[in-house]
Amino acid sequence: MSGERRIVLIVSGGIAAYKSLELIRRLRERGVAVRCVLTKGGSQFVTPLSLSALTEDKVYQDIFSLTDESEMGHIQLSRQADLIVVAPASADILAKMANGHADDLATTVLLATDKPVMVAPAMNVRMWDHPATQANLTLLKQRGVAVIGPAEGPMACGEFGEGRLAEPMDIATAILDQLNSGTVPKQGPLAGRSALVTSGPTHEPIDPVRYIANRSSGKQGHAIAMALAALGARVTLVSGPTRLPDPDGVETIHVERAEEMMQACRDSLPVDVAVFAAAVADWRVISTPAAKIKKQDGAPPPALELAENPDILKTVSGLATDRPALVVGFAAETGDAVEKAVAKRKRKGCDWIVANDVSDGTGTFGGDENAVHLITDAGADAWPRSTKQDVARMLAQRIATYFESESD
Template sequence: MTLSSTKILLVISGGIAAYKALDLIRRLRERGASVRVVMTRSAQEFVTPLAAGALAGEPAYTDLFDSKTEFDVGHIRLARECDLVVVAPATANLMAKMAGGHADDLASTVLLATDRPVLVAPAMNPVMWASAATRRNVAQLAADGVVMVGPNAGEMAERNEAGVGRMAEPLEIVAAAERLLAARDPAARPLAGMKMLVTSGPTHEPIDPVRYIANRSSGKQGHAIARAAAAAGAAVTLISGPVTLADPPCVTVVHVESARDMLAAVEAALPVDVAVFAAAVADWRVASAGAQKIKKGAAGTPQLDLVENPDILATVARRTSGRPPLVVGFAAETEHVVDNARKKLARKGCDWIVANDVSAESGVMGGDRNTVHVVTRDGVDSWPIQSKEEVAQALVARMAATLKDRG
């Protein structure tokens, strides 16, 4: 779902991340949304109502007892005359008020009075985010149906402070808003009631406690598929190898390291209606990983005895019982992309292979764009270059149509 013609109420609370809210207003309006802004007293210490109002196209609201707006119970109008309420940044203090049902200023009163979906983008010091009080409040808000995006890991405004607590970037918040609104539209939930399994990222195969065999997979495509499937209504389990990406919202995430770990997690997640194997699983592992770090010495370069890892895609696709109705594999190729994908389809026994060119010049591995060929027994469908999010959405739409055709 796009944000065109939607009405967004943006609540800005006090924190250094408030400056990002100005960019968020611009990003929302770029997509056709109208934006009204409510600012707490603390937020006005970081950005001005004039700046927020100029970007939104109408004055920002700041005072619960403003005679110009409250003569007709303005805070109720603000709470109801919108499709979505976004709180960005959401401080620990405002989240505590929300969890406790407090209403002592315009922002908290609007949030208590709204019956619209609420999306919260927390932003605070990592110690505050990890505190027992904040964890209780987060759990309560989740139980109340509030959806969260972020926080992300990274450097804080404070010198020498880092960890989880950075507000999600404006485009991440925009994407979360689109997913949340789409989730409330039955037509946009073609996978409602279905279970999906997605694997993503690389695997790490230990050589010794320090070194490992890996590949350049970022996990961006697999994570995008998990997000798109969740937005389409599926109950998604994402089994992720080691990546630096945030866990997608509304998705059950299982973190693994090795191919054998991933296979065990996959089998534990079955049965499902759709299984998508987007992970770049290492083909080989060291037969016997060293218990201690292998040292340089007079013996020269150590010889690594490699053995094949389990074939996760083929193991699931060739199950005699409990096979998912739709099994989708990926083929990362550097030459003869479609021909190799056709051979892989026959060899693995899956229903589709999504093939792409991952040679260095393509920029696919680690990049944000992808060009894929969907190979089935009926033929090949070659798609133009798209963002990985767009590829994911198109794949999920095709999966939903295929399952519908099969009844």
């Protein structure tokens, strides 16, 4: 879990426990490391293997396990995360929390922690409405425990009402808000560093309804912004038009055209590292009419006079002042990607360049996977084909290693 925003997720008993798997997936996509504590009741609904596979970490269950206590004591477990989350939180575990019980690993972790705690209740509507449960919730809130949900709707028991576990994405959003609120200090190897990332395409207008663009989805650039933030960096993302949500914990600036992206990047300097992952249109139409260009029967198509757009990577790489300590470019090529990227790195003056082949059939543009080479002074390092989130994490870790070596 080193270097990432970290939570301990306690999965207690209840049919809603299966939703914890979706919650973990959502958090991991957003660069949050998750370590699970599974209660005896929770293990009746989800398996340790399924939790471990999604978290890529050990699952803790038994307070009396000598192996676990020698490797990761319950005190250490309760304090090595930024936030403790109980989801689902059954009526039983809420009652134990309110009354200070510590009769299993989960409640011991909750009693021993000095970190913020969040609960996502889930139970039958009658149990939720019971005065004892409401009194326990009131007491926990008074002690600073954050509560997300529950939601209203049909339940597995056949009743309808309040008591359903909040949707996993809503819980994930609440967790990220808590992590990024300042209540939890930023940690990780890039804490104290600032980063600028560009993402997506640019749209260069032809007239009010048409534009020049490319097929970039922004998935890789957005993933890089999240990965850098997960390692503790303060990140500014300058995004062209995409269908992606703004990453949590990242300042996002939306632009349309290359000239707007150039200005937003200049305004965001100085930063320690800049990663230019956007696929910026090379040209723009010099003169765009105020009205839609109409097709005339039998007439030739209108001639578009083009001008070259600003070269953002080359401009920032060549700055005499406010140049980032590390400038990383991207080279989206069709064939001979490494050779072309090596030449582009020299031509643009950037420190590193990430080469990827976007030829037809690769599925890179708009897809969820990428196969890249990282090109530096040391040569070209081939990375295996991976998800764009994994590529982003590997790049962010290389950036963190670079700054660690520079500070030695």
